[in-house]
Amino acid sequence: MKTITRIEEMILLSILNLGDEAYLVSIQNYLSDISDKKVSLTAVHLPLSRLEKMGYLDSEFGEATAVRGGRRKKIYQVTEEGLAALKEYRKLSNKLWDDYLKAETN
Amino acid sequence: MNAPPKIMSNLLAWIVDYKDRENLTGDFSEVFSDLSSKSGYTRAIVWYIFQICKLIPIYLIESLIWSSAMFNNYFKIAFRNLIKQKTYSLINIMGLALGMAVAILILLYIKSETSYDKFNRDADRIVRLERQFLGANGEVRGAFASIAPSFVPIIERDIPDFENITRIFYPNEITVGYGNKSFTETRFFFAEDDIFEIFTLPFIEGDPKTALKNPFTIVLSETTSNKYFGSQNPIGKMFQIFDRNYNVTGVIKDTPYNSHVHFDFIASYLSLLGINGGSSEADDYFLGNSNFSDNVCHTYGKLAKGVSVESVQAKIPMLLDKTFPPRTGEDGRVIKMSETANIFLRKLTDIHLHANNPNELEPTGNSIYITIFTVVAIFILLIACINFINLSTARSSRRAKEVGLRKVVGAFRRMLISQFLGESMFISLLSVIGAVVLVMLAIPYFETFAGTQIKFNIAEDSTVLFILLAVFLSAGLIAGIYPALYLSAYKPALILRGEVTKGTKGVLFRKVLVVFQFAISSALIIAVAIIFKQMNYINSANLGFNKENVVLLPLDGNMKDRWVDIKQNLLKDTRIVSAAISKRAPSGRLMDAPGFQVELKGEILNSPFGMPHNRVDYDFFKTFGMEIIAGRDFSVDHPTDDSLAYVINETACRRLGFAEPKDAIGTNITARRIDAGKIIGVVKDFHYESLREEILPIITYIVPGQANTIAIRIAPGNVKSAIDYIKDVLQQYEPGMNFQYDFLDTRLKAQYENEIEMMELFVYFSLLAVAIACLGLFGLAAFTAEQKVKEIGIRKTLGASIPGLTFLLTKQFALWVVLANVVAAPLVYFAMTDWLNGFAYRTDITIGVFMIGFGLSLLIAVATVSVQTIKAAMANPANTLRTE
Numbered sequence: 001m002k003t004i005t006r007i008e009e010m011i012l013l014s015i016l017n018l019g020d021e022a023y024l025v026s027i028q029n030y031l032s033d034i035s036d037k038k039v040s041l042t043a044v045h046l047p048l049s050r051l052e053k054m055g056y057l058d059s060e061f062g063e064a065t066a067v068r069g070g071r072r073k074k075i076y077q078v079t080e081e082g083l084a085a086l087k088e089y090r091k092l093s094n095k096l097w098d099d100y101l102k103a104e105t106n
Numbered sequence: 107m108n109a110p111p112k113i114m115s116n117l118l119a120w121i122v123d124y125k126d127r128e129n130l131t132g133d134f135s136e137v138f139s140d141l142s143s144k145s146g147y148t149r150a151i152v153w154y155i156f157q158i159c160k161l162i163p164i165y166l167i168e169s170l171i172w173s174s175a176m177f178n179n180y181f182k183i184a185f186r187n188l189i190k191q192k193t194y195s196l197i198n199i200m201g202l203a204l205g206m207a208v209a210i211l212i213l214l215y216i217k218s219e220t221s222y223d224k225f226n227r228d229a230d231r232i233v234r235l236e237r238q239f240l241g242a243n244g245e246v247r248g249a250f251a252s253i254a255p256s257f258v259p260i261i262e263r264d265i266p267d268f269e270n271i272t273r274i275f276y277p278n279e280i281t282v283g284y285g286n287k288s289f290t291e292t293r294f295f296f297a298e299d300d301i302f303e304i305f306t307l308p309f310i311e312g313d314p315k316t317a318l319k320n321p322f323t324i325v326l327s328e329t330t331s332n333k334y335f336g337s338q339n340p341i342g343k344m345f346q347i348f349d350r351n352y353n354v355t356g357v358i359k360d361t362p363y364n365s366h367v368h369f370d371f372i373a374s375y376l377s378l379l380g381i382n383g384g385s386s387e388a389d390d391y392f393l394g395n396s397n398f399s400d401n402v403c404h405t406y407g408k409l410a411k412g413v414s415v416e417s418v419q420a421k422i423p424m425l426l427d428k429t430f431p432p433r434t435g436e437d438g439r440v441i442k443m444s445e446t447a448n449i450f451l452r453k454l455t456d457i458h459l460h461a462n463n464p465n466e467l468e469p470t471g472n473s474i475y476i477t478i479f480t481v482v483a484i485f486i487l488l489i490a491c492i493n494f495i496n497l498s499t500a501r502s503s504r505r506a507k508e509v510g511l512r513k514v515v516g517a518f519r520r521m522l523i524s525q526f527l528g529e530s531m532f533i534s535l536l537s538v539i540g541a542v543v544l545v546m547l548a549i550p551y552f553e554t555f556a557g558t559q560i561k562f563n564i565a566e567d568s569t570v571l572f573i574l575l576a577v578f579l580s581a582g583l584i585a586g587i588y589p590a591l592y593l594s595a596y597k598p599a600l601i602l603r604g605e606v607t608k609g610t611k612g613v614l615f616r617k618v619l620v621v622f623q624f625a626i627s628s629a630l631i632i633a634v635a636i637i638f639k640q641m642n643y644i645n646s647a648n649l650g651f652n653k654e655n656v657v658l659l660p661l662d663g664n665m666k667d668r669w670v671d672i673k674q675n676l677l678k679d680t681r682i683v684s685a686a687i688s689k690r691a692p693s694g695r696l697m698d699a700p701g702f703q704v705e706l707k708g709e710i711l712n713s714p715f716g717m718p719h720n721r722v723d724y725d726f727f728k729t730f731g732m733e734i735i736a737g738r739d740f741s742v743d744h745p746t747d748d749s750l751a752y753v754i755n756e757t758a759c760r761r762l763g764f765a766e767p768k769d770a771i772g773t774n775i776t777a778r779r780i781d782a783g784k785i786i787g788v789v790k791d792f793h794y795e796s797l798r799e800e801i802l803p804i805i806t807y808i809v810p811g812q813a814n815t816i817a818i819r820i821a822p823g824n825v826k827s828a829i830d831y832i833k834d835v836l837q838q839y840e841p842g843m844n845f846q847y848d849f850l851d852t853r854l855k856a857q858y859e860n861e862i863e864m865m866e867l868f869v870y871f872s873l874l875a876v877a878i879a880c881l882g883l884f885g886l887a888a889f890t891a892e893q894k895v896k897e898i899g900i901r902k903t904l905g906a907s908i909p910g911l912t913f914l915l916t917k918q919f920a921l922w923v924v925l926a927n928v929v930a931a932p933l934v935y936f937a938m939t940d941w942l943n944g945f946a947y948r949t950d951i952t953i954g955v956f957m958i959g960f961g962l963s964l965l966i967a968v969a970t971v972s973v974q975t976i977k978a979a980m981a982n983p984a985n986t987l988r989t990e
Contacts, residue, residue, distance in 0.1 A: 023133070024133040042157075
């Protein structure tokens with residue numbers, strides 16, 4: 001299983017949190033809101049396509065709205081493998097934190 | 107809610123990856139709309155553009171990776187197709203190469219023709235002053251490339267806009283003596299020293315400021331200097347001209363080929379002071395203030411910076427009216443000078459293509475040629491492109507499977523279009539290479555033919571490269587775009603199921619194109635037929651005189667004085683029928699019309715119409731074989747004939763209002779003489795000028811002093827020995843003379859040099875057009891025969907005959923040619939009527955020429971096609987049907 005990066009983790013989590021409404025713009029907005037700084041579309045799009053290629057993301061076309069010039073959204077869902085990779089990342093991250101905190105308290 | 111501009115969203119859609127095209131453009135629109143409502147539309151636009159810019163590098167890298175992979179494949183396929191279908195490839199490449207070669211040659215020719223005189227510094231500020239005579243409605247009735255010398259001082263006085271003005275006197279021919287030899291020089295000019303301020307004539311030796319300051323100084327061109335002095339320094343050497351010594355003060359570089367005038371000798375204008383023996387009258391002629399009538403000086407001026415030609419032109423009428431008093435017309439109306447005369451300022455760079463005055467220094471070009479050339483070039487290139495279009499669409503079924511398969515494995519239409527366009531570009535490239543070779547072979551012929559120099563140097567001349575590129579791209583595109591669209595539109599499912607469209611689609615389009623090709627070809631053939639007919643008409647037209655067996659020679663000073671003696675001597679021999687001297691011989695222009703006075707019904711009229719003067723000596727009419735229809739010819743037996751007698755032509759007789767020629771006899775008339783004379787005879791109308799011009803009223807009288815041409819009628823048969831005899835006689839009077847002669851009929855032919863050139867041009871061009879069109883037809887016929895191979899086999903087994911089958915296959919091609927002629931006929935009719943209208947005397951366009959065009963094009967087409975059809979019809983059905 002391929003390890004993911006920090007930004008990929010953030011995006012996978014955003015998708016999980018957004019539920020059925022996870023597409024490029026909503027992910028960007030969500031990330032910008034919680035991090036208090038502007039995240040660019042490309043910064044989101046590139047990891048998205050990478051994740052999709054790795055099989056961590058599934059996509060389907062959603063509805064088209066007038067504001068999108070009549071073009072459909074691409075809605076993302078996290079796959080089983082995606083979830084597993086996310087958990088793997090969490091485990092690794094926790095392990096690193098644990099080791100650090102242990103050293104701190106000693 | 108705001109949407110990004112359509113063009114920008116399309117651009118974005120184009121550069122993003124096709125898989126994400128829909129959702130990404132949607133996402134960008136959403137953000138755009140959001141941003142524009144929050145921060146304003148402008149801000150949103152800026153953001154959108156920024157996004158596009160960010161995406162471009164990714165797009166470029168992606169497409170490069172893919173296209174390089176595909177390019178190898180495309181190239182391989184293109185090359186294989188080229189090799190597999192040798193005949194068709196050859197037809198395509200040969201046709202295109204021929205068409206391109208013509209197009210390139212013509213573009214080079216146009217480049218050369220439009221470059222005339224532009225090498226001069228400040229060429230846009232240099233003008234030539236031309237005398238114009240205006241008609242009643244202000245139209246130009248006559249014009250010269252020159253003005254009378256006395257206009258220059260008044261222009262310099264009253265119009266301050268000229269920086270420099272130079273008068274140039276061109277004596278046509280002059281005898282230049284060096285040492286004990288003499289030569290006739292034809293590029294000898296007298297010019298004021300400002301000439302070097304106006305024309306860019308770089309000095310090799312001498313100083314342009316002082317070279318022509320003094321009388322009897324002379325500047326040579328480099329070639330002339332080498333001719334006379336070899337490697338010696340020419341400065342200070344002496345020439346003898348009109349018994350005066352001229353001192354060489356400078357050497358200039360040779361005038362470039364693309365100059366409207368070429369100088370071999372430039373003598374100082376002041377030398378003209380003494381040219382007629384130094385009389386004050388002669389001085390006044392060139393340098394005084396009263397010679398406004400003889401337009402002998404080609405005059406050039408350079409305008410000050412920032413002054414427009416139009417603004418100076420506008421000052422001319424005022425100047426004329428100020429200088430010349432108005433006169434009263436016959437009806438008592440006051441006529442201002444500016445109503446009848448003008449000095450036209452012609453831009454230097456317009457002279458070569460647009461000026462066509464009777465006394466141009468050198469023959470000028472013709473802008474009509476450029477138009478004709480361009481149209482023909484475009485047509486020929488089109489015909490070649492059409493070959494390509496037709497052959498590739500007709501044979502498209504061969505590529506159908508490939509198209510289907512490519513589409514199935516994921517090729518987009520866009521990719522197929524670029525593949526096929528690329529193929530046509532490839533063929534276009536091969537053709538350009540072929541065309542370059544052809545052009546290099548053709549240039550020497552074309553140069554002698556078009557009378558110009560063409561530089562073809564790809565490495566040094568960027569315009570040549572540009573021309574090649576333009577021809578390559580336009581031919582590749584025109585030829586390739588339709589087949590590319592057509593081939594890429596195939597539906598893969600249909601193709602792969604076996605429903606191959608057997609090239610039946612687009613048949614109509616193909617037919618239209620073939621008809622168009624042949625319409626052009628037969629139009630050219632018909633045009634050639636009409637030009638031939640007109641030239642034939644000119645050659646056989648009754649000119650009013652006998653043009654055979656007349657020898658023309660220049661008359662030099664010494665011979666003029668002893669002409670009576672010479673004439674007697676010549677006539678001693680039976681080979682000489684008659685001899686006369688005159689100012690001009692028929693075949694030139696007849697421009698001098700200094701006016702006349704005539705007494706009609708007791709009233710004296712002053713030049714009621716323009717009538718050119720023809721100054722001759724005894725026996726003029728007899729020598730040229732002109733017929734006196736009333737009264738009598740000039741005769742030595744009437745002592746007053748050399749001062750008081752006039753002969754007019756029929757047209758003049760009619761214009762003067764006489765019903766019968768004999769009524770005019772005895773009328774009092776005077777032309778440029780003091781004593782009142784009488785009309786003694788009327789001569790039958792003859793064509794003094796070319797058949798382009800109407801016959802003018804002409805008044806003829808005896809002034810041997812002004813003659814400069816000898817005309818001698820010799821007995822038919824012994825031409826060679828007669829000329830030897832003339833030479834012997836003349837050399838008794840002028841030992842060491844340069845014996846030059848011309849035949850009248852050769853000189854008459856020279857009047858139509860332009861038409862003859864155009865005729866040849868058309869013959870070549872139509873040959874080419876027809877050849878290229880035939881190439882295409884040949885290919886199409888081969889294709890049809892191949893397609894119908896089974897049909898023919900079956901018909902044959904059922905008993906069809908070979909002639910019957912040939913007819914069946916040839917029929918449709920013949921039909922196309924018929925249709926093409928129907929299209930071509932009216933177009934040619936209008937174009938050629940226009941051309942014929944340039945002749946006052948012309949043949950008419952008969953049905954015959956159209957029949958010739960029709961017959962020839964049909965014959966050529968059928969002959970081309972029948973090679974293929976007969977072969978197909980003769981094939982053994984056992985062979986063709988075996989595989990089924």
